[in-house]
Amino acid sequence: MYRLRKIALVGSLFLAAVSVWSQAPAYRAPRTADGKPNLNGIWQANNSADWNLQGHSAAQGPVYALGAVFSIPPGLSVVEGDEIPYLPAAAAKQKENRANWVKLDPEVKCYLPGVPRATYLPYPFQIVQSRENIMMVYEYAGAVRTINMGAPTKAPADSWMGWSNGHWEGETLVVDVTSQNEDTWFDRAGNFHSEALHVVERYTPRSADILNYEATIEDPKVFSRPWKISMPLYRRVEKDARLLEYKCVEFAEELLYGTLRKKASK
Amino acid sequence: MTTRRSLASASALAATIAGLLLVQVVVWGQASEKSWTVPRTPDGKPDLQGVYANATLTPLERPKSLGAKEFYTDQEFAELMKRIQQGIVPEEADLGNAAPQDVRYDLSLYGFDVTKATLASNKRTSLIVGPDGRVPPMLPEARKRNAERAAKNKGHEFDSYENRPLQERCILMAQERIPMLPGAADNNLLQIVEGPGYVVLLHEIDHSTRVIPTDERPHISQSIREYQGDSVGHWEGNTLVVDTTNFTDLTAFRGSGEKLHLVERFSRPNEKTLLYQFTVEDPATWDKPWSAEIPMAKAKGPVYEWACHEGNLDEFVTILRGARVEEEESKKAAK
Numbered sequence: 265m266y267r268l269r270k271i272a273l274v275g276s277l278f279l280a281a282v283s284v285w286s287q288a289p290a291y292r293a294p295r296t297a298d299g300k301p302n303l304n305g306i307w308q309a310n311n312s313a314d315w316n317l318q319g320h321s322a323a324q325g326p327v328y329a330l331g332a333v334f335s336i337p338p339g340l341s342v343v344e345g346d347e348i349p350y351l352p353a354a355a356a357k358q359k360e361n362r363a364n365w366v367k368l369d370p371e372v373k374c375y376l377p378g379v380p381r382a383t384y385l386p387y388p389f390q391i392v393q394s395r396e397n398i399m400m401v402y403e404y405a406g407a408v409r410t411i412n413m414g415a416p417t418k419a420p421a422d423s424w425m426g427w428s429n430g431h432w433e434g435e436t437l438v439v440d441v442t443s444q445n446e447d448t449w450f451d452r453a454g455n456f457h458s459e460a461l462h463v464v465e466r467y468t469p470r471s472a473d474i475l476n477y478e479a480t481i482e483d484p485k486v487f488s489r490p491w492k493i494s495m496p497l498y499r500r501v502e503k504d505a506r507l508l509e510y511k512c513v514e515f516a517e518e519l520l521y522g523t524l525r526k527k528a529s530k
Numbered sequence: 531m532t533t534r535r536s537l538a539s540a541s542a543l544a545a546t547i548a549g550l551l552l553v554q555v556v557v558w559g560q561a562s563e564k565s566w567t568v569p570r571t572p573d574g575k576p577d578l579q580g581v582y583a584n585a586t587l588t589p590l591e592r593p594k595s596l597g598a599k600e601f602y603t604d605q606e607f608a609e610l611m612k613r614i615q616q617g618i619v620p621e622e623a624d625l626g627n628a629a630p631q632d633v634r635y636d637l638s639l640y641g642f643d644v645t646k647a648t649l650a651s652n653k654r655t656s657l658i659v660g661p662d663g664r665v666p667p668m669l670p671e672a673r674k675r676n677a678e679r680a681a682k683n684k685g686h687e688f689d690s691y692e693n694r695p696l697q698e699r700c701i702l703m704a705q706e707r708i709p710m711l712p713g714a715a716d717n718n719l720l721q722i723v724e725g726p727g728y729v730v731l732l733h734e735i736d737h738s739t740r741v742i743p744t745d746e747r748p749h750i751s752q753s754i755r756e757y758q759g760d761s762v763g764h765w766e767g768n769t770l771v772v773d774t775t776n777f778t779d780l781t782a783f784r785g786s787g788e789k790l791h792l793v794e795r796f797s798r799p800n801e802k803t804l805l806y807q808f809t810v811e812d813p814a815t816w817d818k819p820w821s822a823e824i825p826m827a828k829a830k831g832p833v834y835e836w837a838c839h840e841g842n843l844d845e846f847v848t849i850l851r852g853a854r855v856e857e858e859e860s861k862k863a864a865k
Contacts, residue, residue: 296726297572304725375840376737390741392725394579395572399723399730401739408732408739410721410833423835425737447840504747509756513701513839517691520843524850526689526857 293435293469296393301435301469303391303398306500306507309384309477312339314371316453317493319346326366342384344492348455354486361454369452373520374512376407376424378448379441379463380479380493388500390507398430398437403507411439419443422459437467450481458485473499566800568768571724575744576768578729578796581721581833582804582826584712585649587614589624590822592656592663596622600663602653622655624712650803650825657712657822659807665820668785672815676785688853691846696780698846700838702757706738707783708774709792709808712824720826721833722796722804729763729770734833742772749775755788757781769797786812802828 293301312320319341325334350358361368371377377385387403398411411430419427419442426444430437441463449456466478475497482490569577592599602610613620656663668676686693696702705713710733712718719734731740742763750760752775760776772794779788795807804826811819 297574302726304727376835376837390728392723392728392730392741394723394725396579397723399725399732399739399741401730401741406737406739408737410723410732417832420832420834424837424840425835504750506743506750507741508750508754509758511701511757513699517699521691521846521850524690524847524854526686526854 291435291469291471294472298395300393300432301437302393303437303467303469303475304393306388306390306505307475307497308388308500309386309495310498311342311384311495312337313342313384313493313495314381314386314451315339317341317343317451317455318348318453320453342493342495344494347491349488349491351486351488354456358454358456361449361456363454365452365454368454370448371452372516374405374516375447376405377402378424378444379409379426379428380465380481381448381450382407382409382425383465383477383479383497384495387510388505388507401507403510405510405512416440424448426461426463433466435468437465439465439467441465456486457481457483460485467497470496473501475499566798568798573724573726575724575765576770576798577724578722578770578798578804579724580804581719581829581831583718583829584710584720584806584824584826585718586651586657586712586824587623587649588651588654588657589622590657590711591665592658593621596655596663598661598663599655600659600661602655604653607651607653650827652823652825654823657824659821659823662820665784666816666818668815669817672785672787672812675787675814676782688850691850694846694849696757698849700736700842702781703736703738703838705735706733706758707781708740708758709783709794709810709822710806710824711822717834717836719829719831719833720804721831732833734836736836736838742770744770749773752776755779759790759792766795769795771795783810785815786810787814789814799825804828 293303296302296304315336316339320336320339322338323336325336327334348358366372371381371385382389382400382402382404385402385404389400389402389404392399392401396412396414398413399408400411401408407425409425409428411428413430416429417427422443422445424445424447426441428439428441430439432438442461444457444459444461444463446457446459446461460483462482464480464482466476468476468478470476476494477497478492478494480490480492481487571577571579610620610622614623658664683693688694691699697704705718710720717735721730721732721734723730723732727743727745729742729744731742733739738758740758740761742761744763744765746764747762749762754760755776755778757778757780759774759781761772761774763770763772765771774792774794775790777783777786777788777790781788781790783790783792790810790812793809795805797805797807799805806824806826807821809819809821810816
């Protein structure tokens with residue numbers, strides 16, 4: 265028993281060493297003029313995490329008329345351990361959300377996405393670094409957030425995109441996000457949170473054109489413990505890549521207001 | 531009763547005007563910026579960063595009585611300010627939100643009162659520059675185009691969401707439109723952030739954000755149209771110059787069409803002022819280009835999140851439902 269424990273201990277030390285090693289940045293990013301890792305650029309996830317953070321099979325989409333065009337692609341889990349540790353009542357609510365996805369998902373209505381969902385929506389986003397602030401500008405719905413890189417400040421109010429304070433840890437941009445309202449979701453599978461959500465994001469350059477993205481999610485009203493997602497973000501390297509205008513409000517209006525259209529008089 | 535009401539509104543007016551005593555006008559011009567050098571970003575570019583507000587007392591168009599007079603003398607300007615402080619609302623001043631007829635709630639309660647704002651002013655008689663000081667007359671074809679569009683919607687204003695203005699639908703708010711004209715005194719903040727090769731312009735209103743490349747790249751394909759157009763920029767000395775095309779035919783800046791071509795210039799004549807200048811041309815709307823100049827005053831942040839669409843559901847549904855209920859009732863009454 266003692267020996268077994270010892271092996272287990274050695275084993276876990278080995279695992280810890282491996283994980284430290286695998287996290288150690290082998291890559292040193294180019295620097296900005298003020299000496300910070302240069303993350304400027306247009307980035308995009310290339311996965312189906314917005315459909316479901318957890319591993320999922322391909323499935324029929326909700327609009328049969330669109331056939332294979334808007335079916336749900338399969339995807340590997342981006343959740344560490346593939347388990348989202350819901351409290352029992354919250355687990356029931358997630359099932360309900362999922363069953364009523366089209367009706368309840370804020371993305372369907374073109375609402376601001378919140379963090380971390382903004383990162384892995386199927387649209388690019390742009391990082392613009394200044395000395396005092398880092399802007400993250402998202403193509404989806406023109407969402408935006410200003411990350412304060414100075415002494416941490418407190419949110420004046422809750423908001424859809426939350427309040428972001430950032431700092432550098434070596435090669436990594438660490439962003440602490442609080443004061444998000446409870447109305448955003450994590451994905452189209454009904455994964456959700458409360459207004460107690462606290463997200464810590466880590467953006468680590470892995471090569472010239474890839475960032476490792478990690479987000480630790482904590483919400484004691486919804487989850488029994490903090491949990492983590494991770495994925496690579498890829499640079500949009502095409503010549504003249506840029507964010508285009510995606511004001512999706514007008515694509516949600518028929519859904520939201522269509523029933524109130526004046527009936528054609530007979 | 532009538533007398534009492536008019537007394538009440540007269541005293542409200544007086545109260546509003548009295549508030550103007552608090553106006554803090556940063557006058558800049560000839561001599562004041564001589565000693566000023568614009569700071570540089572770590573990349574060595576002119577540093578225009580900060581939060582600015584575009585509230586102003588200067589009207590867009592010059593009062594006709596002033597003819598070709600572009601600037602007030604120091605004395606005239608001081609007299610104008612004095613008249614405003616005495617409670618006179620002269621045609622030479624645009625009080626915006628603080629104009630008595632526009633006050634719908636107690637602006638001071640929320641800190642939205644233009645009379646409490648720091649304003650930048652340069653003694654111009656109008657924001658539009660040049661001898662005319664007014665928007666050039668619209669070409670007949672443009673007048674026809676706009677009249678036809680208005681006629682098409684007439685009598686159908688409440689038929690459906692498509693018939694409502696872009697502003698009400700939270701698609702394009704008046705204060706997020708470019709070129710940027712001073713609007714209300716609330717939520718009129720602009721934040722500028724500069725990174726390598728890009729300048730970000732964040733309007734507080736509806737979190738409208740423009741990411742402007744400064745590498746002199748060409749515009750995107752003409753087949754892509756955007757409400758806010760496609761903006762590309764470059765630096766000319768200490769000035770950021772931004773060229774915008776690819777507008778939609780719905781963007782309609784003061785009646786313009788989709789061929790609208792906008793050139794904006796951003797500079798900092800002194801520490802407390804961002805000078806915003808623009809020229810618009812649209813050969814399908816005006817027979818000549820016209821230009822305006824708007825000094826913006828450095829303001830205290832932060833810029834808040836302004837989520838319009840997310841809060842619009844109840845309000846917008848009420849507008850359309852109201853129209854449907856009215857139709858039902860008039861149908862019933864006709865029976």
